[in-house]
Amino acid sequence: MTQGADMLALVVAEVRPLTPAIKAFVLRSANGGDLPPFAPGAHLSVQIAESSGQRAYSLVRPHDGSGSYEIAVLHEPQGSGGSAWMHGLAPGAVLAAHPPRNDFALHQGVRPLLVAGGIGITPLLCMARALAAEGQAFDFFYATRSEDATAYLDEVRALGGTVVHDGGNPARGLDLRALLAAPRSGRHLHVCGPRGMVQAVVDTARAQGWPDDHVHFELFAGALAQAGDMPFEVRTLRSGKTLTVAPGQTLLDVLIAAGLDPMYDCRQGDCGVCAVDVVEGVPDHRDHNLSPREKAGGKTLCTCVSRAKTPHLVLDI
Ligand code: FES
The missing domain is CATH 3.40.50.80 (Nucleotide-binding domain of ferredoxin-NADP reductase (FNR) module)
Structure with a gap:
């Protein structure tokens, strides 16, 4: 994924260890300007330079007009490299991120x-x-x-x-x-x-x-099983496999377990790196990456979170 014109250029102002495996990062605008506001529950999607993927990190402090964001990152040695890359950043490093997006809004109501x-x-x-x-x-x-x-x-x-x-x-x-x-x-x-x-x-x-x-x-990864999730069968057109995805499993994990080498990055439906072409069947989209139009077209599916509405899918992989 290339850096889009709408992305923020941020500079690491402070790195603070919180535990042996978790660091907090305070980020400011690289050009000294204000940063876009956000509501609690929002996250930043940070561009990870070495993998060209992105990682979503929740904002830890409410927006207060101070011109900074704080995120915290757990180093996952078994992960695909994003957290290691983040943990390698020092004050002064510049990174790119999409403006905050909120998929997890606070509902105040009665005593949340x-x-x-x-x-x-x-x-x-x-x-x-x-x-x-x-x-x-x-x-x-x-x-x-x-x-x-x-x-x-x-x-x-x-x-x-x-x-x-x-x-x-x-x-x-x-x-x-x-x-x-x-x-x-x-x-x-x-x-x-x-x-x-x-x-x-x-x-x-x-x-x-x-x-x-x-x-x-x-x-932070995958999707929750939903009531009524059914197993579905996947045929991989180019690699010639027929696989079953059980409720509670992800299609991505099934592909990996079958010895395929699918591309993926965030594993949570954000980055779109895992998207594959659908040849037959109807996807049950659960990602945040594809546009409503792409979802309605049904020709692409994010394997890390999405499932099938039909008993069979045929994928061009
Ligand atoms: S790996 Fe990022 S959307 Fe699937």
């Missing part, structure tokens, strides 16, 4: 409930700070593996958040049934974290009677 897992703290901390600044009541829960691995621990506690450490065993983390036991009209749940944790929170909320339009989530 904020639930974070690991690096998923970033958009929720922004929401909590905004709510606290407005004097709004909210409930805030944050699960991490250990105290050492906890970014923004003091800030979350200062905001009244409850922090639990599960030692890597989610069963020892938040008591979701208790936490979500009392859905209330007008009360919105916001959750961000690893896919398994978000899936567990969303499933528990639904089981406890939270209406779907009061449950808001953001993932």
Whole structure:
């Protein structure tokens, strides 16, 4: 993906280690101008120079007109290189990013409930700070593996958040049934974290009677299984394979497991790097990259998040 004319040129003003694996980056406009405003829950899509892909990083501090953005990045040694590239940046480095976009808006309603897992703290901390600044009541829960691995621990506690450490065993983390036991009209749940944790929170909320339009989530990779997801079969035209994608699996993972070498980058439907041509069948689009027109045309599909509305797809790969 090339750098578009609408992209922001940003300079790294500060790099701050938050944990051994997480660094905060304060970014300013490279030309000294103002930066576009945003609402809590928004993210920046940063261009990763070496892979030509992009990564989405949530903004940690509410927009305050100070001319800076803060993001936090978890170094993932098994990832595809974006976090390593970010962790290599030093103050003075210049990078490009799309202006903030918000796919995870804060719904204030009645006493919002904020639930974070690991690096998923970033958009929720922004929401909590905004709510606290407005004097709004909210409930805030944050699960991490250990105290050492906890970014923004003091800030979350200062905001009244409850922090639990599960030692890597989610069963020892938040008591979701208790936490979500009392859905209330007008009360919105916001959750961000690893896919398994978000899936567990969303499933528990639904089981406890939270209406779907009061449950808001953001993932860092893949897509949540949706009620009614069915297995579907994929035939790869050029490589001659017939594969089955089960509910809860991504098409991208199935292609990789079958020995293909598909292109991908963000794994969350943002960058479009994984898009492939559809020869037969109807895609069930779950990405944020394709335009409404491209989605309606049904000729392209992002393998990292999208599925099929028909029992079979034929892909030109
Ligand atoms: S890998 Fe980025 S949209 Fe699929």
